[in-house]
Structures are given as structure tokens and as C-alpha cells.
Amino acid sequence: MLPVLHGARWRNMRNILSPAFTGSKMKQMFQLALGCCDNLYEEILQTQTELGTEKLNFDTIQNMKYMEMVTLESMRLHTSFSNAYRHCVKDYTVDDGNGLKFNIHQGSNVWIPILGLHMDPKYFPDPKRFIPERFNAENRPNIHPATYIPFGAGPRNCVARRFGLMKIKALLYHLLLNFSITASPNTPKVLPMNKAFAFLDTVDGDFPVTFKKRQTN
Numbered sequence: 329m330l331p332v333l334h335g336a337r338w339r340n341m342r343n344i345l346s347p348a349f350t351g352s353k354m355k356q357m358f359q360l361a362l363g364c365c366d367n368l369y370e371e372i373l374q375t376q377t378e379l380g381t382e383k384l385n386f387d388t389i390q391n392m393k394y395m396e397m398v399t400l401e402s403m404r405l406h407t408s409f410s411n412a413y414r415h416c417v418k419d420y421t422v423d424d425g426n427g428l429k430f431n432i433h434q435g436s437n438v439w440i441p442i443l444g445l446h447m448d449p450k451y452f453p454d455p456k457r458f459i460p461e462r463f464n465a466e467n468r469p470n471i472h473p474a475t476y477i478p479f480g481a482g483p484r485n486c487v488a489r490r491f492g493l494m495k496i497k498a499l500l501y502h503l504l505l506n507f508s509i510t511a512s513p514n515t516p517k518v519l520p521m522n523k524a525f526a527f528l529d530t531v532d533g534d535f536p537v538t539f540k541k542r543q544t545n
């Protein structure tokens with residue numbers, strides 16, 4: 329609904345809807361923990377040592393390099409939205425100068441396949457594999473910004489990009505600091521996803537993993 333509204337109606341609706349975007353994303357973070365718990369736990373321990381008696385804060389989270397890689401790769405593989413869309417307000421000709429040329433007519437809707445881009449082997453080789461190193465300092469500059477858009481792009485992108493990322497990272501930090509997370513016999517190897525057109529979620533909503541309280545905390 330939001331992308332076809334404008335002006336005051338858009339602003340009002342955006343304010344009303346904002347809190348609803350928050351909750352459902354967290355569970356998508358669990359599966360990633362199965363694959364890279366140990367590395368991430370090491371970084372968390374090191375961060376905790378550096379923090380001493382201080383509480384976790386925004387700047388510290390921002391400096392956690394592996395946390396950033398894990399979160400970004402998780403959002404590539406398990407993006408919350410399969411598509412973004414835009415309402416065309418002026419006739420426009422797309423021409424890549426290489427034979428691809430077509431018109432987008434005023435009044436039509438354009439769907440942008442977020443998940444399709446994230447899973448395209450042209451942009452992300454071996455796309456079904458969870459590989460946080462895609463987002464390390466060496467590889468990240470090679471990712472075309474228009475092919476990785478978990479928060480959309482342009483002036484109508486997600487208003488809470490920083491907040492969303494910070495929340496996920498803070499949640500992971502505290503979870504892994506206190507628990508180890510491992511696959512249980514019932515944990516699916518591949519997360520079965522609903523074939524939704526907009527919000528993506530797992531087929532049964534939840535999936536089992538084993539939490540074990542760490543002795544040291």
C-alpha cells in the first residue's frame with residue numbers, strides 16, 4: 329500500500345505501519361547462528377572484554393566486523409521482503425545501450441525482485457550457500473549496490489535500516505554470549521519458506537534449534 333501513497337497520506341501511513349515491520353525478522357537470524365556460531369562467539373567475547381563494565385552500545389556494534397558480515401549475508405539469503413515495488417508517475421524509457429530497451433508507462437507498477445537479485449549466481453556465486461565472507465573488506469566493494477537491496481533503495485527505502493540492523497546485531501550478541509546454538513535432529517537443513525509475494529516467512533512459522541546455556545556467563 330505504501331508505495332502508491334504520496335504526501336501527507338503516505339507520511340501518516342508510514343508512521344502507523346513502522347512498528348509492525350519490527351517483530352517478524354528476528355527468527356530469520358537463528359539459522360545463520362548454526363553455521364558460524366564459533367567465529368561470531370569469539371568476536372563477541374573479545375568485544376565484551378573490550379567493553380569491560382560498559383554496556384553494549386551503537387558504536388561498539390558498528391565495529392564488529394564479523395557480526396556485520398554474518399548479518400548482511402543472512403539478509404541476502406533470508407531477506408524479509410521478496411519484492412519492492414514502485415508506481416510509475418511519468419513515462420520512462422529504459423535503455424541499457426546494449427539492446428535492452430523498453431517503455432515503462434505512467435500509471436503502471438514496477439516490481440523489483442529483491443530475492444531474485446540476491447539469489448542470482450551472476451551477482452552471488454553459489455547463492456544458496458551461507459558465506460559471510462562475501463561481505464568482508466576485500467569482497468564487499470565488488471558487490472554492485474543495486475544487486476543487494478534487503479532494505480530497498482532510493483528515497484523510499486526502509487526508514488529503519490540502521491535501527492533494524494542494530495536490533496538484529498544486539499539480539500545476536502546477547503543470545504550468543506549466553507547460549508550456544510546448535511542444530512537439533514529436527515532442524516531442517518534448508519529452511520522451508522512460504523512462497524509469499526511480499527513478506528517472506530518459514531512454512532510453519534518456527535523451526536527447532538538447541539539452546540545450551542554457556543557455563544561462563
Ligand code: HEM
Nearest residue numbers: 330346349350408412478479480481484485486487488492
Ligand atoms: C531487518 C529489518 C528490516 C528489513 C529487512 C526491512 C526491509 C524493508 C524494505 C525492503 C522496504 C521497502 C523499501 C523499498 O521499497 O525500497 C522497507 C520499507 C519500510 N520499512 Fe523496513 N525493514 C526492516 C526493519 C524495519 C523497522 C524496524 C521499521 C520500523 C521501525 C521499518 C519501517 C519501514 C517503513 C515505514 C517502510 C516504508 C518506507 C516508505 O515506503 O516510505 N523497517 N523495509
